Amino acid sequence: MSADKLYILDTNVLLHDPNCLYEFKEQDVAIPMTVLEELDSIKDRKQSVAQEARHVIRAIDNILSAATSPTQITKGVQILVPGTGDDSKLGKLSVFPDHELTSRQGFLPIEKNNDNRIINCALHLQSSDPHRDIILVTKDINMRLKAMGAGLQKVEDYRKDQLVSDVELLPSGHYHIEGNFWEKVSDVKSYQEGPNTYHKVSPDLLPEAYVNQYVFDDSNDFAARVESIDHEKTVLRDLGFGHLMQQSCWGISPINIYQAFAMQSVLDEDIDLCVLNGAAGSGKTLVALACALEMVIEEGRYNKIIVTRSTPPVAEDIGFLPGTEEEKMTPWLSSIHDNLEAMHENDDRPQSSVKYAIEKANIQFKSLNFIRGRSIQDAVVLIDEAQNLTPQQLKTILTRCGKGSKMICLGNLAQIDSNYLTPLTSGLTYIVERFKGFDGAANIHFEGIFRSRLAEYAEEHL
Structure with a gap:
């Protein structure tokens, strides 16, 4: 018995998430x-996208290798949950010979x-199987428009890795309390552990x-x-506003x-991963x-x-640039040099x-292609322009x-250069x-x- 829906996957969906074949639950999947x-x-x-392509090809082969005849491949092979062999919750995968269709x-x-x-x-599938929902899934906006214009009834973006419906709902990492916090606190238990002061307050204060x-x-x-949360208390680690603003690393102090x-x-x-996001010129890099130089x-x-x-174009272009890997990467990482120069602009x-x-800091510039397969120890890793990475790519790095x-x-979600990413599907949003x-x-x-009053005005008005 066929599933109620048949999802037809575009190439960019498979490259965006090589594991997407297992994400359509009990519905069937077709690959032209x-x-x-x-x-x-x-x-x-x-x-770097070649790695995703090979990953997808292996996944397709693992599923279709169970077919006993070419006819079964066109009709559909049961998708099994990787590593378990469980087929109770997944549909079938088929390959459609679209090259046989003509204009x-x-x-x-x-x-x-x-x-x-x-x-x-x-x-073709929509006309030949009218009792079934035929859904084209692609991350190409123009392709979605063309498909709808051509008469396809259902076209979707791939949203499995889209965890929020609006980028404005993304956690900011900080919460501003109007007025004086302590005036709102009726019951608190404070204690000292080493150099740190902690406060146990009601979770209702910060729901x-x-x-x-x-x-x-x-x-x-x-x-x-x-610091921690349970149904009885929220534990806050007191940092002190003045103490935070007096921090200094490599001659740089916070502005806000x-x-x-x-x-x-x-x-x-105690923090292994720091995600710093915001507008251009806000001081992230x-x-x-x-801090990295200080540590x-x-x-x-x-x-x-x-x-x-x-x-985005580094994978094609890096081989044509002269020099070593680090010298090849230098043009792409000029922002690091710009910030180093800004830190030392007043030096003799x-x-x-x-x-x-x-x-002295042994700063190494590495291409994403050479990050794969490594185990990086005792290092600070700066992942710049993370908004242009897919969730799968960021997982590979982390x-x-x-x-x-x-x-x-x-990263800055307002400066995405990838053709197939939006602020909602960016790997930065995902993590x-x-x-x-x-x-x-x-x-x-x-x-x-x-950065400058011009940069501030441009960010706000353009």
Whole structure:
């Protein structure tokens, strides 16, 4: 018996989430032959997406290898839950020979247009099986528009990894309490552990609080971080507003409380992942780099700083740039150099100071292609432009974190360059929501722009 729905997957969906074949529950999935041809052309390219293509091809092969005849592949092979062999909750996977369809059958012209071939596949199935919902799933907005214009009744974006419906609902990592916090507290138990002061208060005071969320009020005196939560109490670690604002790393001090929160989270040894997001010019890279230099050079807590970033064309272009891997990556990581120069602009010999910092902190620039398969230990890893990474790519990087390492993700959801990502489907959004409440992670959304008054005006009005 066929499932009620048949999802036809575009290539970009498979590349976006190589595990998507297992995400349609009891419904059936079809892959047009054109999609397999596109995956075949991608798998040997010298770019990060080739890894996803090979992953998808292996997943498809694992499912279809159970077929006993070519006819079964076109009709559908049962999808089994990976590692369990359980088929009670999943549908079937089939390959549709869309190359047999021609434009003479009343569909879109197919000459040198793979999108039209895939749309024609959905149109054919819609007309031949009218009692079943045929749904084309693609992350290509224009393809969705073309499919609807051609008469396809149901077209969707792939939203399995979309955890929030509105980017405005994304946790900011901090909560502002109007007025004086202590005037609202009727019962509190304070205690000391080592150098830190903690307060146990009623969870009703902060009903939507989560672990490692920062809290502050209008008094310019109270600032704390949520340490733990249960149904009886919320434990706050008192940080002190003045103490936070007096922090200094590599000659850089916070300009506002949001930068101070970020600096505190990066310096905290108990935090393994810091996600710093905000508008261009808000100080994300400057704060992260200053803290990294302080921890590596002054405190000796880490042995090196590894800097990587999302570079949409880097996979194609890096091989054509001269020099070593780090020299090839330098043009893509000029923001790091810009911030190093800003830190040392008042030195007698600023270029020598920048060179000293790079050598002393053992700053290494790495391509995402060379991050795969590594286990990074005793290092601070700066992931710049994280908004351009898919959830799968960010997972690949974060799982490289070895013993004694700290990951810092920097990004601005308003500056996504990828053709297939939006603020809602970006990997940056994904990890902010996924790591909410994890005691080893902190997220800070930066407020304010300090690069220049022109940058501030442009951010607000353009």
